[in-house]
Amino acid sequence: LTTEWAYAQTYRSEAERAGTYQHWLHHYNHHRPHTGIGGMTPIDRLRVHNLPVKNM
Known part of the structure; x- marks a missing residue:
């Protein structure tokens, strides 16, 4: 999560x-x-x- 999303690029703010x-x-x-x-x-x-998939 941290290497692929949170710190994978530079963001101007935590909100961004x-x-x-x-x-x-x-x-x-x-x-x-x-x-x-x-x-x-x-x-x-x-x-x-065969598990139900939600939020597709």
């Missing part, structure tokens, strides 16, 4: 940094492959296990 969090979180869960789960995204992994 916080304003980018939801977009980053969506990318992290829906679009970024995770090696720990076989290159799938967390949302895809939930679908494989």
